Amino acid sequence: xxxxxxxxxxxxxxxxxxxxxxxxxxxxxxxxxxxxxxxxxxxxxxxxxxxxxxxxxxxxxxxxxxxxxxxxxxxxxxxxxxxxxxxxxxxxxxxxxxxxxxxxxxxxxxxxxxxxxxxxxxxxxxxxxxxxxxxxxxxxxxxxxxxx
Ligand SMILES: [Zn+2]
Numbered sequence: 001x002x003x004x005x006x007x008x009x010x011x012x013x014x015x016x017x018x019x020x021x022x023x024x025x026x027x028x029x030x031x032x033x034x035x036x037x038x039x040x041x042x043x044x045x046x047x048x049x050x051x052x053x054x055x056x057x058x059x060x061x062x063x064x065x066x067x068x069x070x071x072x073x074x075x076x077x078x079x080x081x082x083x084x085x086x087x088x089x090x091x092x093x094x095x096x097x098x099x100x101x102x103x104x105x106x107x108x109x110x111x112x113x114x115x116x117x118x119x120x121x122x123x124x125x126x127x128x129x130x131x132x133x134x135x136x137x138x139x140x141x142x143x144x145x146x147x148x
Pocket of ligand 1: 001031035096097120
């Protein structure tokens with residue numbers, strides 16, 4: 001899924017269950033579950049060459065910037081102290097994608113990441129249909145916005 005879906009889910013879980021022993025494993029599990037839902041994201045089309053790496057990288061920067069802005073707006077603005085659990089939850093929400101980034105963007109995959117990336121791919125269902133692939137993500141972000 002898009003980074004905004006994964007980061008907001010991680011931040012949301014951390015906001016409701018602020019102990020790291022709870023939000024870290026739940027957020028990791030949420031990543032694999034969300035990737036199992038058929039989705040469209042900036043990496044869709046990379047593996048079959050329909051999307052260029054440079055385009056995916058630039059779209060990813062935009063996705064991350066919107067994610068950071070949304071997290072700040074939802075949980076950090078108006079707070080006097082840094083909400084570390086929120087930011088850690090958001091980061092953990094992206095860990096499986098960060099581990100895959102060297103392979104996707106640099107065509108380089110260290111041997112120790114291969115089993116983790118293969119595990120990640122077991123769950124991955126992407127679709128080139130943007131309406132179908134973005135609808136569950138709009139619902140996810142909308143629900144988080146309502147329930148935060
Ligand atoms: Zn993923």
